[in-house]
Amino acid sequence: MNYLAHTFLAGDNPKIILGSLITDAIKGNHLDIYEEEVIKGIQLHRAVDQYTDSNNYVRSSKERLYSKYHKYAGVIVDMFYDHFLAKNWQEYSSINLEKTAHDAYGILLKHYTILPPKIVRILPFMIYYNWFVSYTDIDKLKLHFEGMARRTTFVSGMEKVTEDLRIDYHLYEAEFKQFIPQVIAFANSYLNKTE
Numbered sequence: 001m002n003y004l005a006h007t008f009l010a011g012d013n014p015k016i017i018l019g020s021l022i023t024d025a026i027k028g029n030h031l032d033i034y035e036e037e038v039i040k041g042i043q044l045h046r047a048v049d050q051y052t053d054s055n056n057y058v059r060s061s062k063e064r065l066y067s068k069y070h071k072y073a074g075v076i077v078d079m080f081y082d083h084f085l086a087k088n089w090q091e092y093s094s095i096n097l098e099k100t101a102h103d104a105y106g107i108l109l110k111h112y113t114i115l116p117p118k119i120v121r122i123l124p125f126m127i128y129y130n131w132f133v134s135y136t137d138i139d140k141l142k143l144h145f146e147g148m149a150r151r152t153t154f155v156s157g158m159e160k161v162t163e164d165l166r167i168d169y170h171l172y173e174a175e176f177k178q179f180i181p182q183v184i185a186f187a188n189s190y191l192n193k194t195e
Contacts, residue, residue, distance in 0.1 A: 002082040004132045006045050007104045008093065009187040014107045016041035016191070021108060025116035034114070040194055044187065051186050057179040061172055065164060072156045077172075079135075079144060080165055084176040086135035092180065101132035138162050 003021060010020040019034065019041020031039045052058050058077060065073040089097040105127045108115060115123070125131075134140040142162040149158040165172060 002078040003104075003126075004082045004135055005078075005085055005183075006048065007100065007132070008085065009048055009183065010041055010044060011187075011191055013037060013041075014103075014110075016044065017104060018107050018111050019043075020045040021104065022116055022119050025118035040191075043194070044190055047190050048183060048187055051183060052179075055179055055182065057175040057182075061175045064168060064171070065161070068164070069157060069161065072152070072158055075148070076145075076158065076161050079141065080172050081176050081179070082135045083138070083141050083165075084173050085180065086132065088177075089136075092184070097133055097136070101130060104132065138165065141165075 006020040006023070007017055010017040015035060015037035019038040021041075022038075023042045023045035026042060031042060034042070053074070058081075061077045061080065062073040065076055069076055085092065086097060089100075093100065105123075108119065108123055108126075112120070112123075129140075129143075131144070134144070139162075142159075145161050146159040149156050152158070
């Protein structure tokens with residue numbers, strides 16, 4: 001799951017959303033600099049990632065990509081699934097995607113002083129290119145993958161991955177549509193347990 005999905009799964013508490021958005025830039029368990037609800041968002045994000053990695057539908061999506069993209073298959077599937085979530089947003093949320101994006105960027109800006117350096121670096125690009133909304137468009141998704149390919153240490157081939165998405169589009173979308181209600185139920189259960 002990528003930024004949009006983690007925002008969506010975090011519910012409506014801004015501090016939990018914040019924690020969920022910054023998790024990938026935080027290493028280890030030294031979380032005591034954050035408020036309790038931000039920590040809850042970080043822990044939710046990590047739990048969702050663990051759940052996602054063990055899900056059979058996600059595994060099927062990754063396996064289709066693994067022979068070409070190896071260790072990057074998981075990152076690619078995260079982006080594919082954010083595309084399907086954005087494209088089908090109205091099926092899963094009563095709040096429109098533009099407002100969700102605007103609110104999420106606002107939460108990050110409001111807490112700018114506690115953002116990890118990686119998030120500080122990407123935030124201007126996230127806002128300027130409106131990442132959450134751009135995920136709906138495969139051509140814009142291709143630009144995200146091209147940027148990621150430039151930043152990888154090894155040759156990843158990710159700049160061409162939207163061709164694979166187009167070829168097996170219906171398979172990835174079907175797997176996403178089976179997976180998303182399961183991960184929503186998992187995230188809701190996790191949040192309810194930790195209240």
